[in-house]
Amino acid sequence: MNTREQHIMRDLHQRLDLCSINTATLGHREPIGRVIDRVADAGFGGIAPWRRDLEGEDVSAIARRIEARGLTVTGYCRSTYLPAATREQFARNIADNKAALHDAATLGARCFVMVVGGMPDGSRDIEGARAQVSDGIGAxxxxxxxxxxxxxxxxxxxxxxxxxxxxxxVAQALHLCEAIDPGSSGFLGIAVDAYHCWWDPALADSVAAAGRAGRLLAFHVCDWLRDTRDMLLDRGMMGDGVIDLRALRRCVEDAGYDGLVEVEIFSQANWWRREAVEILGTCAHRLQAVC
Amino acid sequence: MNTREQHIMRDLHQRLDLCSINTATLGHREPIGRVIDRVADAGFGGIAPWRRDLEGEDVSAIARRIEARGLTVTGYCRSTYLPAATREQFARNIADNKAALHDAATLGARCFVMVVGGMPDGSRDIEGARAQVSDGIGAxxxxxxxxxxxxxxxxxxxxxxxxxxxxxxVAQALHLCEAIDPGSSGFLGIAVDAYHCWWDPALADSVAAAGRAGRLLAFHVCDWLRDTRDMLLDRGMMGDGVIDLRALRRCVEDAGYDGLVEVEIFSQANWWRREAVEILGTCAHRLQAVC
Structure with missing residues (x-):
């Protein structure tokens, strides 16, 4: 059994093998084969591709290429949204996710990242949507x-x-995991993303509880810019915002997380306008300097 | 003592006297005297002015005018942010808030609305800022x-x-109230704003707990637009967004809240471009139809 002593925070200095690049960070501007090479050439240990990266590609060939370059697939992004206005649409959403899970398996992904979806158009029933999410995950x-x-x-x-x-x-996600998978099968857990969770006053407690339950499956980093201009595509590079990323990584690793640290930055007006080499170099530097 | 039976949700139909207008809803485009008359003429029972409305005005005269029109001051907006990079700035923030509290008293405000402030510029220490907030409220x-x-x-x-x-x-605010004012003096509580809280999976439990503690001091409504364009100034009119406002009001009133329902909408690109009469008429209609 893990003891607290075993969870001393890792030193990322010269350890890019402990770090992973989510392909969205590069803006989906190049074929996945090229991105795999770039990430591996830059010394990272992992990659997290999106479904859109694999459209029109031979998934098995991509999987072989990733493996040949020695990269861990830290996650496969991401689920089709679950909540739907009709039963038929809900069934299609489940089927889509099952198909994606097959690709995730082919890729050897450490997890399938579930962004569960919002409320169906026109709905004001957030609890209903949450119930659909629960049913969908169960399915x-x-x-x-x-x-x-x-x-x-x-x-x-x-x-x-x-x-x-x-x-x-995280507390809500953990509650859902426990309800759906009380025996902790090892196949239902949580991806903790700094951007989404940093503000949460209950975060340390929730992450610790998720760790005790063996549910920490992924850890994503970027930064929250104080002067955020866009609600979706203005995430910051680590170190450029307000998140104490080292404290957060300590929290996650203290809770038992021993997977890779994955960088996921959506940045239309800034990083996506830069060369891939510059983005990856900056990620490498900042991971070691501030994470 | 209140029993659950006493908390049957009020019917707002023909009861605009139970409703209040936060002056921000009209975009701060007219002198406060004119706004007071407009709000009273439209049949509302309350008003919530901002400090900026009173700049250069005789606060006692404004207070008399509000009283003469029979309006309840449902809140006075809002506090100077508390967290600061220096002790001197923190002390100035406290002094500013004390001065504003005097004006709130002159106005007979039901509460002084505390928007506590974010992290000082350049800081990554959210817990430190939270500690400053706690100290400031105590002060x-x-x-x-x-x-x-x-x-x-x-x-x-x-x-x-x-x-x-x-x-x-709300849970975090309640925790802070209990820590600072464990005896529940009646002078520290919570303003529940639909826009800020609607998404919270713990909201119903938190509001119920706040009600049991006698801490529910204000209830603000507007709506969250599914396609929000601006993080600050794109709030929706009640009924135009995703919040089940009637369910939320039931939750708040079930918890014992018996104050007015206050409309607070920041809407630079839509409502603030319309005539005050249209805004107030729409608020009146929507409060009765969807809240």
Missing amino acids: LLDTARELRVPLALEPLHPMYAADRSVINT | LLDTARELRVPLALEPLHPMYAADRSVINT
């Missing part, structure tokens, strides 16, 4: 277990509660 | 008690945690 868990790909529920910042995710805190 | 409570003006902590949406408020949930 996917068997497939996840069969394919050996854990589902990682990613609580999204409350500013996305209407349109992207009705799961908004 | 103001005696003045509030002497002046008989309750402090209403308003938890702000987590998207404002960096720059406007490090208090972000």
Whole structure:
């Protein structure tokens, strides 16, 4: 059993092998094959591709390429939103996610990142949407277990509660995990993203509880810019915002997380306008300097 | 003692006397005297002015005018932010708030609305800012008690945690109230604003607990637009967004809240471009139709 002493925070200095790049960080501007090479060439130990990266590609070939470059797939992004206005649409959403889980398995992904979806258009029933999410995850868990790909529920910042995710805190995600998978099968857990969770006064307690339950499946970093200009595409590079990322990583690692630290930055007006080499170099520097 | 039976939700139909207008809803475009008349003429029972409305005005004269029109002052907006980079600035923030509390008392305000402030510029220490907020509220409570003006902590949406408020949930605000004022003096409580709190999975429990503690001092409504364009100034009119406002009012009134329902809408690109008469008429209609 893990003891507290075993969870001394890792030193990321010269350890980019402990770090992963989510492909969104580069803005989805190049073919996935090129991105795999760039990430590996820069010395990172992992990559987290999106479904859009694999459109029109041979998933098995991509998986081989990732493996050949020695990269861990820290997560596969991301689920089709679950809540729907009709039963038929809900069923299609489940089917879409099952198909994506097969690709996640092919890629050898450490988890399938579940951004669960907001409220259906025109709805004012957030609790109803949350109930659909619970049903949907329940419907996917068997497939996840069969394919050996854990589902990682990613609580999204409350500013996305209407349109992207009705799961908004780690505590809420953990509560859902315990309700759906009380025996902790190992195939249902949580992705903790600094951007979404940093503000939460209950975060330290929630992360510790998630760790005790063996539910910490991923850890994403970027920064919250004080003067955020866009609610979706203005995330900051680590060190450029207000989040104490080292304290947060300590919290997550103290709770037992021993996976990679994944950088996920959406930045239309800044980083996505820069060269991939510059983005990756800055990520590497900042991971070691401030995370 | 209140029993649950006494808390049957009020019917707002033909009861605009139970409703209040926060002057921000009209965009601060006219002198406060004119706004008082407009709000009273439209049949509302209350008004919540901002400090900026009173700049250069005789506060006692404004207070007499509000009273003459039969309006309740449901809140006085709002506190100077508390967290500061230096002790001197912190002391000035406290002094500013004490001065504002005197004006709140002159106005006969039901509460002084505390938007507590974010992290000082350049800081990454949200817990430090929260500690300063706690100290600051403690420093103001005696003045509030002497002046008989309750402090209403308003938890702000987590998207404002960096720059406007490090208090972000009702549960957190209640915890702070209990720590600072364990005997429940009656001069420290909470303002529940639909816009800030609607997403919170713990909201019903938190509001019930705040009600049991006698801490519910104000209830603000507007709506969260699914396609929010601006993080500060794009609040929706009740009924135009995703919040189940009637369910939320039921929750607040079930918890014992018996004050007025206050409309507070910041809407630079929409409502603030319309005539005051249209805004007030729409508020009146929507309060009765959807709240």
